[in-house]
Amino acid sequence: MRSDLDRLMHTYNLDAIVVLGDETPNTFRDYLTGRAKANGNIFKKRDEQAVIIVNGMEVDEAAKSGLRVMTYYDFDFAALYEQFGSQPGKLRRELFLNYFRKLDIRGRVGFYGAAAVNGMLPNLLHLIDSNLGVELALEDDTLALFSHMYETKDIAEIAALREAGRLTSEVVRRAWDFLSSHYASDQAIGSPIINEYGEPLTIGAVRRYIQAQETALGLEDSEGFIFAQGRDAGMPHSVGEDSDVLEVGRSIVFDIFPRGGESGYFHDMTRTWCLGRAADDVQAAYDDVMHAFHMVMHAFKVGAPTSQYQVMVLDYFESRGHATQRSKPGTMEGYVHSLGHGIGLNVHEAPMFGEKSTHVLQVGNAFTVEPGLYYPERGYGVRVEDSVYIDEHGVVQRLTDFPYDLVVPLRKR
């Protein structure tokens, strides 16, 4: 967690870290600033307070971070602008060097953050060429500083995740009720869903309804969500076609992953729904998915490798005759992804749950559990996903609060 930063800088032998940033959304910076609205770079020496360097217009917002705030003008910007004002690239590179000189950032330095590549790369290579005594500590399989911190959440983070879960579950509840207020034109599989005026219900209309609920509840839908029917539901990352009319019995994969507008912490949950009734093949796939889901939910145990649960699910689905990425690498039918992923300020972060992931379950983990089966050519897919965390007693607690039911009942005429 965040309070481990200095300790981990010792562990990883880092003299300093730099969190690069521009206008690109930047969860590394958000993690250190508490999402202050400031577009600066952050410099932190081990065991010292971090400094954020911003445009003077942003000092008030940057101060909310609790970091020490400095502006470009503290690094000879006025003289550099006078000299290089018409060469913005050169200006940026020289200003960047001044940060290291003036703050005395040297030794083994880790670079983090998120930024435009064409802006950042010339600065970094210029820094390397300039012999200011900075040695780049590159991330590899033995150095993963932020990922290591992200792996466990502190109490404030768990509270933010719980709130995001509560609100997202409420959005899903309202979406269920909205769908349930509609009619089937006919009970046969594939019949269109209609409203009280007999007009067909499209995915676009449902999407707008859901977006309005997210906004009303203070959730940010920065990444969009998946509301996909039939073949699209069979492609795990297909978002769904707004012009499609919803139909009786088809599988709908509804995967929603907004973040709290205040906190920035994500929730991630998925339900698979059939309107009115379920086609038999969808019901069978759903039963297998729910079996896998409950199996791992009951098996999670602090100290166990995360990969063990992916292997359990691979074994189970293969025993049920489904292809997997293990039995048939590259398959797009059957079980085609990993069991879950950590969740926090990033919608995907440590711990990971792949077959060869090396993470181990521990108190403070927050992660998704999302087995799924996909048959795009047969026109369906099923995924069920909750987000959970491991409390101080080692107990898995659900962050998601909504039933798993497959069939959404429709109104009778």
Added chain:
Amino acid sequence: MRSDLDRLMHTYNLDAIVVLGDETPNTFRDYLTGRAKANGNIFKKRDEQAVIIVNGMEVDEAAKSGLRVMTYYDFDFAALYEQFGSQPGKLRRELFLNYFRKLDIRGRVGFYGAAAVNGMLPNLLHLIDSNLGVELALEDDTLALFSHMYETKDIAEIAALREAGRLTSEVVRRAWDFLSSHYASDQAIGSPIINEYGEPLTIGAVRRYIQAQETALGLEDSEGFIFAQGRDAGMPHSVGEDSDVLEVGRSIVFDIFPRGGESGYFHDMTRTWCLGRAADDVQAAYDDVMHAFHMVMHAFKVGAPTSQYQVMVLDYFESRGHATQRSKPGTMEGYVHSLGHGIGLNVHEAPMFGEKSTHVLQVGNAFTVEPGLYYPERGYGVRVEDSVYIDEHGVVQRLTDFPYDLVVPLRKR
């Protein structure tokens, strides 16, 4: 514009470009894919079709880009996972090299995109070390490929910008009407604004109302907006405090910059409002800002350097006794920023309007015009901003469609 890509790759002597990407929002990738929901890297050789490499789960969404779609499995992912599955860093680096080998990306290569630094940097330095014949073409003041393309918009982009402008102006109109439906508890400057039940109106309540209008109109508020009163209005990038109660006569800076949910193109506009009446000093600053605004709006001319307009505004404000970043570098009082910036898939892009910017006005430019005056210690700030574009006849056309009035009338009791 986008169709200039191959021509500009010749101009800049680029054999290929690579647009790096992960889950980080990435306007470079959006620009080439039309915002397809696919988290891959893009590789493009000069005069050849671009390739996007994605997770197999994303092929359907990636295909909407019109680019050639390949998956990790086309680059020996299965064998690499078998060998390096428990070393994700090593796995990513080796996979990254395979892209260059298999697609035969060599020669002078430009790197673009946006990504997490700790993921991208090891890959790039590994590539340099691996002698695959890739020479990094670093961006500097003589190479600015995407920025060069962004500088002018094609017809489809102008249409998207117009639509974003129309919808954003409608949000501002609704915000005006909402404020105007409230009462002053008293006519004196500083008296609280109240609703029909006598309850005080807070910035938070206004912010939620505005957010709901954005969502209802299909705008994405990915960057937030500024609704700041009094001293906060005097800090150009202060977003405003939700708990503050709105007051009669104070300056409110309302700067809103959402993007079209479908197109992704931003609009950017600012109005300064006083509720009920305006304090005298705010009115005087507003008059100076509007003079500067109309002065440059009437002076814009294709072929003129953008810096000329910043200089005009600096001259004018200084003649009116205001400090500027030219007369007093680093000042946070007076006129403290540049006159405007290009607008497109990025809220800030070329052309720039600084005193030393080297851009020249041309047909197809789309940009903001936003003079402002800031006096945080005196408790106010004023900024007025429209977005505009230059049409095929060289005429400046407003994308923003809302009056500039300072005083928002309140309801009478």
